Amino acid sequence: MENNFDINNLVRENVKQMKPYSTARDEFKDFDIADMIFLDANENPFENGVNRYPDPQQGSVKEVLAKQKFVKTNQILLGNGSDEVLDLLFRAFCEPKKDNVITLPPTYGMYGVLANINAVENREVLLSDDFQPQIEKIIEAVDEQTKIIFLCSPNNPTGNSFSDESVAYLLQNFRGLVVIDEAYIDFSKKDSWSNELDEYPNLIITQTLSKAYGLAGIRLGVCYGSAEIISVLNKIKPPYNVNELTQKRAIERLGDTEKIKAEIESIITQREKLLKELLDVKFVEKIYPTEANFILVKVDDANKRYDKLIAKGIVIRNRTTQPLCDNCLRFTVGTEQENMKLIVALKEIN
Numbered sequence: 001m002e003n004n005f006d007i008n009n010l011v012r013e014n015v016k017q018m019k020p021y022s023t024a025r026d027e028f029k030d031f032d033i034a035d036m037i038f039l040d041a042n043e044n045p046f047e048n049g050v051n052r053y054p055d056p057q058q059g060s061v062k063e064v065l066a067k068q069k070f071v072k073t074n075q076i077l078l079g080n081g082s083d084e085v086l087d088l089l090f091r092a093f094c095e096p097k098k099d100n101v102i103t104l105p106p107t108y109g110m111y112g113v114l115a116n117i118n119a120v121e122n123r124e125v126l127l128s129d130d131f132q133p134q135i136e137k138i139i140e141a142v143d144e145q146t147k148i149i150f151l152c153s154p155n156n157p158t159g160n161s162f163s164d165e166s167v168a169y170l171l172q173n174f175r176g177l178v179v180i181d182e183a184y185i186d187f188s189k190k191d192s193w194s195n196e197l198d199e200y201p202n203l204i205i206t207q208t209l210s211k212a213y214g215l216a217g218i219r220l221g222v223c224y225g226s227a228e229i230i231s232v233l234n235k236i237k238p239p240y241n242v243n244e245l246t247q248k249r250a251i252e253r254l255g256d257t258e259k260i261k262a263e264i265e266s267i268i269t270q271r272e273k274l275l276k277e278l279l280d281v282k283f284v285e286k287i288y289p290t291e292a293n294f295i296l297v298k299v300d301d302a303n304k305r306y307d308k309l310i311a312k313g314i315v316i317r318n319r320t321t322q323p324l325c326d327n328c329l330r331f332t333v334g335t336e337q338e339n340m341k342l343i344v345a346l347k348e349i350n
Helices: 013-017 059-069 082-093 110-117 135-141 164-173 227-236 244-254 257-278 302-311 336-348
Strands: 076-079 100-103 121-124 146-152 177-181 203-208 221-224 284-287 294-299 328-332
Touching: 013 227, 059 076, 059 244, 076 082, 076 227, 082 110, 082 146, 082 177, 082 203, 082 221, 082 227, 100 110, 110 121, 135 164, 146 164, 164 177, 257 284, 257 294, 257 336, 302 328, 302 336
Parallel strands: 100 121, 100 146, 146 177, 177 203
Antiparallel strands: 076 221, 203 221, 284 294, 294 328
């Protein structure tokens, strides 16, 4: 590692000093609980499936993910959606009104929102015209108070992945944390950066069960990092941040690997069909390459086309207000029937 990364140089002083809240369930974790009587947590004793507090460390879910992702359980943190994971990163490593982070617009808007909530400066460095990180400008924006660089790859709303060379350069030369948001990695041909956790101690990957796994409604986000980073985040996470129903539903869905694979393949197939059909839509001026479950297109008048689609009962995302996305619309890939309705509507619009 070229940059002599030391996690202790990044952790906020108050976080270093604090002790995590110890739940009732943390105190007997080394015992066989099968025949134990629980009179410790002031719970309702009448069994209904959810009368007990959930596992604060979500051990069963982590075991499944560890096997599927080829990581260790102590390299995993689970959150109430990826947004909680991202918020924990700000609260663990960024001193309010002192530190800063770097984001690369156009990108996922919650990075900026969370920076504002946590009183952390957000230094925006625009992507290039082909939506790649401008490495020299990013490095120029870094100073002693820069704690995190956020990379969304495949990127939202553009759909493209960042080059491996750019990501590796930042990991090797930035002394802070590099967070790679891989919410859409399952739709890409690229391998996850989680394979490189042991190579880069400043690498953090966030993923979600909301996209490829079809579990947006249960709100489960995943963070992969070194055991040291995960240990810091565990100190400040809410004790029961992932509820029992979410844990059970996640385990059930994660076990259905063949169905998940089939759904991903279907989405990718439909994505390719949509890309071809969009070539024949007269007001579409540019179709951007995508490795996600959505397509970004440039049109003649985004506001006009958005309104006309709404009038036909089709809701898409108008991204024209985002940097480098003038007159751009974003289409999520739906079912075959939904996609056909979209194409028909687009070709009917004058």
